[in-house]
Amino acid sequence: MRNPDAAHAARPFALTGCIELREILGRRARDERELMEEIEQAPAESIYYHTDSVFLRRPLVASAYPNDFATWVATQIRDQVLAERLGMVDPFLLGNVEDLREALLSLLDDHLEHLNPVPRVVFGDPFFFVRSHLIEIPTGLAASTLPALRAALAEVDVSAIYLHALDARSRRGIPGGQIAQWIGEELGLDALAEQVGKLNPYVGGLERLREQMLALLDAELGAAPAHGGDR
């Protein structure tokens, strides 16, 4: 078994953060059928904005539903059944935006098949489609060892956690994310890599995910538990 303190990577892990520029597309939906039609036609970066990158905008405080489609259906249309079903569509398990789009469309199509008339907004707001432009910025932090990775993860802007742990799963097709991949491939700590890769993102935001990651690294390093998240 490798000593986690001593393991040294040939390729350092450079942490990159991101900023999301939001572009309003001018497309909107007022009922569930329009929502389905717009999801079918929207750019991939818009589907991404309303599902994956919701995590980037809610790093500490989680809404009742994890994506904008479910939240809108619940709060504006007030169709709880559809909201619950949309809320369980997981972009991080599907691995790419087109599969995610297809999952959303299938679900909406199935739901609408049993409804007449189509539920629509009466008192609330339409759904506005927005597109994400993700700008990646190196944070200047890098790690070659597990202690150094632990220190960098503890202080880095939370957008880097998003980019490496979640965005890597859904847009780069890396099932456990880049942090787990690096721990396994570069440090040879396969068991830890598997644990980090299996962390549940639906725990209440990215800061909670960071806390859980730090706790796993601390356990591996035999250190005291981390105090991440709370200021």
Place this chain on the structure above:
Amino acid sequence: MTESALSIESYRDVAPRGAVDFLLQLAERARGRRFVHVNSTRVGGGVAEILRRLVPLMSEVGVKAEWEVIKGDPDFFAVTKAFHNALQGYDQVFTDALLQHYLEINRSNAERLDLSGDLVLIHDPQPAALIERRPAEGRWVWRCHIDLSTPQRRAWSFLRRHVLRYDAAIFSLPAFAQQLPIPQFLVYPSIDPLADKNRAMEPAEVSRLLEPLGIPADRPLIVQVSRFDRFKDPVGVIAAYRMLKRYHDAVLVLAGGGADDDPEGARVLADVREAAAQDSDIHILDLPPDAHLTINALQHAATIVLQKSTREGFGLTVAEAMWKGKPVIGGATGGITAQIIPGVTGYAVSSVEGAAHWMRHLLAHPEAAARMGEAGRENVRQNFLITRQLREYLSIMVHLTA
């Protein structure tokens, strides 16, 4: 340290972890580039308030930030005031002569001001026509701070032909965007957590500031801070409070301004006083525009903060209240719904009864109210602080000038 002397380092304790360092990394990409803001006033109003802090911060992180202000005569500001109202959906009449005057004033300002920059950000309609004289170099972006969701057609048609010549536009909400062939970005406005209106306050300071107002401190305090304006529904707040009083002995404060120089505001204030009907537990405060510390103290002292608007631009009083750790009940309209996470940081309501219901619920469940307050503060930390707005403006510069 005085407000004006605050540096980016001062924000480390209030911004999200790692955010200031990340901002400095981002700023390296924009270092040395010239970022010019143009608006119509250096004093008064939300835009000037935020630019006063944002421009020095931009300079400090290495951007050549400039803030230019256009000059105009009373006729110019009369037409831009009418524009402002018409673009927000109110009926206004424009003569061709007035529109021509608006263009002439913009042309004379274009001659006077240094408008060369890598990014020129024109705030609101007043200086929008400066685009006629844009230099060959640099990107120009129109920043719209007002609610454009239902503009009067003639006013928007006139303005639109200028907006079309920009490289991009920025709106505060998706509902305010228009059909335009240029990119339209979404940037929420922000609060300055270190300004007098939002800085931390000890209980003793809160008591000292509120004591002269005669507000009792021995019962739950319900607070709404907003101009005396019908769309803020202050009379609806009183109706909701009366429903609440059947169950909880609470005190209501309606704090606002705008009644001195606005006849409509004075009428609304009179209606509010009539609705309060000498109830000694309803405190109506007509505050001057610079009563930032008093407003801060009221929000700190509040048990629940209301913003029961029936129509709203963005409604940053919601973020201000959440920053003080208060649960917020707001009208389900405009930017209020972008700030409140229902059931997590507060509630968005569509009726007097809805406001009363959730007030009653929160007073009966103080532990839930406290959790919501904490969640609200974190939501503001992540999404509605000036450091986030600075980050987005810089990233727009990086994106458009790459």
